Amino acid sequence: MRADNRLKVKKLVSLLLIGVAAWGKWFGLVSSIRVVAGVIGVGIFLFLVAFMGLCGALKHHQVLLFFYMMILFMVFIVQFSVSCACLALNEDQQNHLLEIGWNKSEDTQRDVEKTLNCCGFSRIDNSSSCPASCFKNPSQSCNTCSEIIQQYTGEVLQFVGGLGLFFSFTEFLGVWLAHRYRNLKDPRSNPGAFL
Structure with a gap:
């Protein structure tokens, strides 16, 4: 695959990240502005890196290709580390991280309780309010959210870790190709010119 095509794919992925985050906020699937801003920020960063590459x-610009190569290598290191961490987490560590994330944001708690029809993380507190329909209907019993979330956490982490690991190696391939071809002469330039 030519370098131009690879960079166009990265630009499309970054635009897809920005679009999905905006779509999630627009339709009310995610109410936390931090999550949406984080995803949009990552999409904009990837778009700028791909545009620079x-x-x-x-233009056969050696300095731009050098900085593209360095930034892509740092993204490779971060993505490889996060992918390995996703694949290495055991069930106790997953539960601990889920509970920390649960306690950080009340907006996320309400979104999860409403979407998954559950109340509380590890126990149901009848004295507090819960947006789930099972809490409002006394004939239904509510499950805790940790039971429902933990059913899917392991599978999601394995999928995300494997996908991230695959794409981190494609980024390493991009670093290697940028390093290999950044010192080539521009075929449109004067043949007697130095690089």
């Missing part, structure tokens, strides 16, 4: 490849 595309400009460097089209």
